Amino acid sequence: MKMVMRYFPFGDDSVTLGQIRQVPGMSGVATSLSRLAAGEVWPLEELLCLKREVVSAGLELEVIESVNIHEDIKKGLDSRDLYIDRYIQTLRNLHEIGIKCLCYNFMPVLDWARSDLSHTLEDGSQVMAYRHNQVLALNPDTMALSMNSKARGYSLPGWEPERLAQMAKDIEFYQAIGVEQYWKHIKYFLDAVIPYAQQYDIKMAIHPDDPPWPLYGLPKVITSAEHIRHFLSLNSSPYHGITFCTGSLGSSMENDLPSMAAEFASQGRIHFAHLRNVKHLSKQDFDECAHLSGCGDLDMYAIVEALSDNGFDGYIRPDHGRMIWGEQARPGYGLYDRALGATYLAGLWEAAKKTQVTRTGIPC
Ligand SMILES: [Mn+2]
Numbered sequence: 001m002k003m004v005m006r007y008f009p010f011g012d013d014s015v016t017l018g019q020i021r022q023v024p025g026m027s028g029v030a031t032s033l034s035r036l037a038a039g040e041v042w043p044l045e046e047l048l049c050l051k052r053e054v055v056s057a058g059l060e061l062e063v064i065e066s067v068n069i070h071e072d073i074k075k076g077l078d079s080r081d082l083y084i085d086r087y088i089q090t091l092r093n094l095h096e097i098g099i100k101c102l103c104y105n106f107m108p109v110l111d112w113a114r115s116d117l118s119h120t121l122e123d124g125s126q127v128m129a130y131r132h133n134q135v136l137a138l139n140p141d142t143m144a145l146s147m148n149s150k151a152r153g154y155s156l157p158g159w160e161p162e163r164l165a166q167m168a169k170d171i172e173f174y175q176a177i178g179v180e181q182y183w184k185h186i187k188y189f190l191d192a193v194i195p196y197a198q199q200y201d202i203k204m205a206i207h208p209d210d211p212p213w214p215l216y217g218l219p220k221v222i223t224s225a226e227h228i229r230h231f232l233s234l235n236s237s238p239y240h241g242i243t244f245c246t247g248s249l250g251s252s253m254e255n256d257l258p259s260m261a262a263e264f265a266s267q268g269r270i271h272f273a274h275l276r277n278v279k280h281l282s283k284q285d286f287d288e289c290a291h292l293s294g295c296g297d298l299d300m301y302a303i304v305e306a307l308s309d310n311g312f313d314g315y316i317r318p319d320h321g322r323m324i325w326g327e328q329a330r331p332g333y334g335l336y337d338r339a340l341g342a343t344y345l346a347g348l349w350e351a352a353k354k355t356q357v358t359r360t361g362i363p364c
Contacts, residue, residue, distance in 0.1 A: 009034075026342065028059045062100040064103065067102060105222075110218065112210040113147075132284035174217070208249050232269055238269075240269070274319040321336070
């Protein structure tokens with residue numbers, strides 16, 4: 001297992017690589033060229049520059065999060081082949097700089113959604129929160145404006161302006177094609193891209209839909225154990241896997257996360273784990289919270305133990321943190337609470353490893 005933190009390069013992050021380097025147990029960062037629009041080839045020159053920046057800070061660059069998929073691929077348009085070719089060229093360039101794992105998502109139109117990016121908890125910390133009825137009451141355009149206006153001036157990955165211009169039309173398109181057709185578009189992409197990922201030794205790790213239920217009538221597919229099983233069955237390559245995001249999957253009270261972690265880790269299909277806790281308020285309302293099991297509704301130790309016992313050897317990152325101690329940062333991505341989360345998760349991992357033989361009889 002290697003622990004990484006998400007980092008936004010080229011002046012788009014309040015947290016520095018030097019600070020990340022000082023978080024105990026941190027091996028590197030998960031990062032991206034987030035200025036590029038979906039569908040552009042990531043230039044090797046810029047990637048080399050990014051790599052130099054990360055390596056010169058004493059950190060590794062093995063994880064990219066994310067290379068966004070062009071909407072024409074998701075829609076299954078004729079032009080998708082052009083964008084798939086560009087995606088493969090980007091994979092080749094990522095291979096050139098030694099990338100081992102690529103987190104991506106296949107969410108149509110909207111990326112993740114929250115009703116509040118700065119909700120105050122009882123202890124005075126701020127978190128991102130989701131209230132289903134509030135999200136439904138906003139139309140998607142208003143939602144986009146509301147999200148970006150609360151981002152403290154930082155870019156919000158997944159809410160890029162070029163994605164939002166077409167939003168209303170795109171939503172109608174997806175409502176018309178339905179979920180079964182959408183799965184076919186996913187398979188078309190995987191059939192084209194996974195052989196190259198394997199050739200370039202890059203593990204593809206799809207991120208679950210966040211929140212894991214339909215919104216505005218859009219297809220949501222990576223939401224549950226059953227859907228992930230179907231997704232994995234579309235391609236048998238070990239390079240075809242998932243990002244196990246406990247925050248996203250854990251927002252649904254129906255998902256049994258330790259059991260899912262055990263099932264998919266034992267198949268070697270979890271390449272990246274986003275670990276954080278979530279506090280359920282009702283079936284479709286939740287607050288993000290501190291990483292500790294006692295702060296939310298997920299048993300974080302049981303999840304880490306399931307990963308460890310089932311041979312997980314990918315990357316872990318502490319997912320979103322709270323905003324604490326007066327820090328001003330991109331919502332979810334301050335330094336302090338993610339660093340607290342990282343050391344907690346490292347402790348859980350150490351405990352799971354040290355007790356593995358006595359608990360399971362299986363040597364590490
Ligand atoms: Mn995540």
